[in-house]
Amino acid sequence: MKKGIIICFLFVVGCSTAKYIPPSKPEKPQFSKTIASGYDKTWDAIINHVSSTFFSIENFEKESGLIIVTFGSNDPSQFIDCGTHHVKVRQNYQTKKYDGPYENFVVNYENGSFVGRMNITAKKISDNKTRVRVNAKYVLSDNLGHTWNFESGSSASQKMQNTIAKNKIRKCYPTYKAENSILNAVQKLAQNKN
Helix, strand or coil, X not given: CHHHHHHHHHHHHHHCCEEEXXXXXXXXXXXXXXXXXXXXXXXXXXHHHHHXXXXXXXXXXXXXXXXXXXXXXXXXXXXEECCEEEEEEEECCEEEEEEEEHHHHHHHHCCCEEEEEEEEEEEEEECCEEEEEEEEEEEEECCCCCEEEEECCCCEEEECCCCCCCCCEEEEEECCHHHHHHHHHHHHHHHCXX
């Protein structure tokens, strides 16, 4: 009986392979742009863009030039890059391979969560120039108490104790999709100036 248990244990451990490939550090993008457009037109363009995309407006105040938005997704790999995960997962009584973004694994297989929050500021420089600045904050959490909390231009790392992968550090960077979405919309406004 003991021999059967040992063989079974070796079979389970032998099949439980996992591999983690860390993300590459992204190039740091611009977080602000000065555009050749008046404050009112720029403000309206930002509000129109934000309200028609994946962002949700939490608060805005035109006088101070501040817009606060939130965003989230079941596909957080659009917004953050935490590397690639290769592992066997058991779901609905079936075992299958998962090969994909680690952040999506956390959200979709570990009951994790992802939320983003962004501050957008617009500042009048002159009658036909406005400075727009963006800064996002990202929070990824798993069900084991690990939280990656980082902002535009930075990263976060967590050491995983419960993994059989050799690399136990999980690092996350922004993809800058959220920041670029705003700044590209502002740039488009400058190019389409009447």
